[in-house]
Amino acid sequence: MLPESVMRRAREELLDWHGTGLSVMEMSHRSKAFASIAEKAEADLRELLSVPDHYHVLFLQGGASSQFAMVPLNLLGTRGSADYLCTGSWSKKAIAEAQRYCTVNVATTSEADHFTSIRDPGSWQLHADAAFVHYTPNETIHGVEFHRIPETGAVPLVGDFSSTLLSRPLDVSRHGLIYAGAQKNMGPAGLCVVIVRADLITAPRAGTPAMFTYKNHVEARSMYNTPPTYPWYVAGLVFEWLQEQGGLEAMAHRNRRRAEKLYAAIDADAFYHNPVRKESRSWMNVPFTLANSDLDERFIEQAAREGLHELKGHRSVGGMRASLYNGMPDAGVEALIDFMVDFSRRHG
């Protein structure tokens, strides 16, 4: 979801951005007007996340999935291996892609318990000579979230923050590289944000396509080719909205409170079940199943009639999934809980 006030503002400015007579969709990415939009968005994102000056912020295309390749292609350097923490479907995809370019050491995996937990860090097999450690702070499909940043010593930590960036404050300086597809918690599809420590930008592996080379995007300030201008603009509106909300401390407070409320409702009713270990439950994505899966379709249908959409769980895990991204108003979470109580009373 996007905040309604952001959508309204995009609508107001759709045909004529600030008296220019142009829509942002019609502007050259090299125009003064777009440059001002781009710079403001970057400055606001830097402020929200307190991004240190020695980090670059890139606004790229290709989604988070392209980063699965770009990260190893650019960060391996002369090393031949990287460590990956495997905590769900998105980690697995990142691992499969990295295996095309290097030896992947899976330092930990919770696949045996169907990705319902994160193993104790003491059991992880990390390697001091790994080029980087990759993790997925929030597994969007399984609803598993790291509530602590992994310790990796001198080895750069890389995080796929697609479904959790901007949900709370983040210590960027603990990471070498952060990436996030915009469409979950930041803006419309088509944009991927990368935040990378400057010293990690070196020559990529031989044969790497120009578009997959961070150095090119850094040197061109994300204008190596035409960037996704409209999603960049809407993401900028979301950043302004986040500042109006009180920034990421305020979002963290709100997101934690309402996730706890939804989990409490699930745990209080045997008709619903969330399989994730309590300490690893996601604030952003709450998967749950019904005691009788024959009722799944009816649940989704009736919920949609109440204005509660997109509740179907990912096809790989089934059941339901409630995504509580920043743009979701508190009233949406309340309405879901009310609906669940009522549905269970009628069918449980």
Ligand SMILES: *Cc1c(COP(=O)(O)O)cnc(C)c1O
């Ligand atoms: C959605 C998602 C992706 C894939 O994003 P695309 O932009 O579609 O490539 C990757 N990682 C995580 C954690 C996601 O939630």
